[in-house]
Amino acid sequence: xxxxxxxxxxxxxxxxxxxxxxxxxxxxxxxxxxxxxxxxxxxxxxxxxxxxxxxxxxxxxxxxxxxxxxxxxxxxxxxxxxxxxxxxxxxxxxxxxxxxxxxxxxxxxxxxxxxxxxxxxxxxxxxxxxxxxxxxxxxxxxxxxxxxxxxxxxxxxxxxxxxxxxxxxxxxxxxxxxxxxxxxxxxxxxxxxxxxxxxxxxxxxxxxxxxxxxxxxxxxxxxxxxxxxxxxxxxxxxxxxxxxxxxxxxxxxxxxxxxxxxxxxxxxxxxxxxxxx
Amino acid sequence: xxxxxxxxxxxxxxxxxxxxxxxxxxxxxxxxxxxxxxxxxxxxxxxxxxxxxxxxxxxxxxxxxxxxxxxxxxxxxxxxxxxxxxxxxxxxxxxxxxxxxxxxxxxxxxxxxxxxxxxxxxxxxxxxxxxxxxxxxxxxxxxxxxxxxxxxxxxxxxxxxxxxxxxxxxxxxxxxxxxxxxxxxxxx
Numbered sequence: 001x002x003x004x005x006x007x008x009x010x011x012x013x014x015x016x017x018x019x020x021x022x023x024x025x026x027x028x029x030x031x032x033x034x035x036x037x038x039x040x041x042x043x044x045x046x047x048x049x050x051x052x053x054x055x056x057x058x059x060x061x062x063x064x065x066x067x068x069x070x071x072x073x074x075x076x077x078x079x080x081x082x083x084x085x086x087x088x089x090x091x092x093x094x095x096x097x098x099x100x101x102x103x104x105x106x107x108x109x110x111x112x113x114x115x116x117x118x119x120x121x122x123x124x125x126x127x128x129x130x131x132x133x134x135x136x137x138x139x140x141x142x143x144x145x146x147x148x149x150x151x152x153x154x155x156x157x158x159x160x161x162x163x164x165x166x167x168x169x170x171x172x173x174x175x176x177x178x179x180x181x182x183x184x185x186x187x188x189x190x191x192x193x194x195x196x197x198x199x200x201x202x203x204x205x206x207x208x209x210x211x212x213x214x215x216x217x218x219x220x221x222x223x224x225x226x227x228x229x230x231x232x233x234x235x236x237x238x239x240x241x242x243x244x245x246x247x248x249x250x251x252x253x254x255x256x257x258x259x260x261x262x263x264x265x266x267x268x269x270x271x272x273x274x275x276x277x
Numbered sequence: 278x279x280x281x282x283x284x285x286x287x288x289x290x291x292x293x294x295x296x297x298x299x300x301x302x303x304x305x306x307x308x309x310x311x312x313x314x315x316x317x318x319x320x321x322x323x324x325x326x327x328x329x330x331x332x333x334x335x336x337x338x339x340x341x342x343x344x345x346x347x348x349x350x351x352x353x354x355x356x357x358x359x360x361x362x363x364x365x366x367x368x369x370x371x372x373x374x375x376x377x378x379x380x381x382x383x384x385x386x387x388x389x390x391x392x393x394x395x396x397x398x399x400x401x402x403x404x405x406x407x408x409x410x411x412x413x414x415x416x417x418x419x420x421x422x423x424x425x426x427x428x429x430x431x432x433x434x435x436x437x438x439x440x441x442x443x444x445x446x447x448x449x450x451x452x453x454x455x456x457x458x459x460x461x462x463x464x465x
Contacts, residue, residue, distance in 0.1 A: 010405065010416070013398055020311075028330075
């Protein structure tokens with residue numbers, strides 16, 4: 001298609017026309033570039049980026065280590081195999097480092113295996129245990145208990161016997177079976193960290209005494225928790241800090257805005273300090 | 278500058294360096310394209326200072342979006358489109374584009390044979406700058422950039438028929454002004 005003569009004239013002469021910009025334009029261009037470099041410069045500086053990444057990883061690792069340290073208890077499982085066979089849903093565990101230091105006032109739990117596998121034992125924790133420090137793990141586990149379980153637990157707790165040191169309560173078979181079923185339905189798998197030293201149970205299931213100092217019961221067993229401890233459940237978890245850091249790392253990776261207040265330090269300030277600006 | 282010129286002997290090298298955010302490449306880019314792109318901006322905006330602003334903004338856009346350039350078509354064509362869009366955005370924000378429907382019709386027919394050789398770029402730029410903004414914008418986009426009427430209509434938010442009528446009137450006015458300037462030159 002033939003071009004209109006006016007179009008052809010202007011196109012030919014003006015399409016590649018040039019007008020030299022003033023010097024001020026170049027200065028402005030350089031200013032814009034410097035502004036841009038200041039804004040996103042640190043992304044493109046590999047060594048500094050690597051240093052920032054390493055420091056972030058160190059911080060993250062340190063934070064994780066610090067958080068995991070208080071609840072780091074050694075786990076040793078001992079017990080009779082017969083126990084596992086008798087009471088599979090209720091694993092009685094003992095938290096040794098803390099609880100072994102507890103006075104003997106600590107009440108004990110005992111699992112009383114029944115003659116058959118279907119029957120289970122609901123251990124009770126007397127109020128003396130409530131005064132003992134309980135670890136966060138216990139709380140997080142207990143957090144997952146259903147209201148039904150909690151009510152049943154409360155029922156168990158509110159009926160302490162006079163002989164609290166031998167506070168072993170054997171529910172009747174029917175009740176404990178229903179409790180176990182309820183627990184099995186609701187309880188979710190949780191992190192199990194502390195399992196210690198189960199005393200060799202005597203075959204005499206009628207014995208009401210136990211030598212275990214203090215015990216924790218996994219979430220699928222019924223454990224009572226003092227109300228002061230349940231308040232701790234509502235406190236923010238420490239891991240949310242890590243989640244924030246990871247979120248900011250993801251933002252950095254995706255090129256989105258990074259909120260360094262969430263991370264805890266500002267790399268631009270560190271870089272500026274390092275290069276003396 | 279000699280060293281910079283040696284570094285970017287072809288367009289591909291320049292693009293790769295720009296994609297890495299190389300400051301030398303950015304300066305070289307400015308040296309190479311600023312004059313041509315400024316002329317593009319002046320064709321739309323007529324004011325050189327404003328055109329320089331728009332050109333710099335356009336260059337920043339080029340640097341930001343350089344990763345989007347996949348080597349399809351010429352780099353300069355891709356960049357020119359970005360710069361043109363930037364100029365149109367400036368016109369739009371300042372409401373410079375008025376579609377001049379009521380401008381007088383020009384019936385004078387001018388024969389172009391032989392006269393265009395006497396017109397310099399500055400003359401033609403001056404003539405173009407005298408056009409109403411709407412005429413000039415449509416003429417620039419169609420006759421010089423090579424946009425279709427459909428693309429112009431989309432860019433400016435007008436009908437295709439409006440784009441065509443604007444172009445027709447722009448041509449008529451330009452013919453008239455060219456003949457006047459040419460006549461003045463002959464007399465001189």
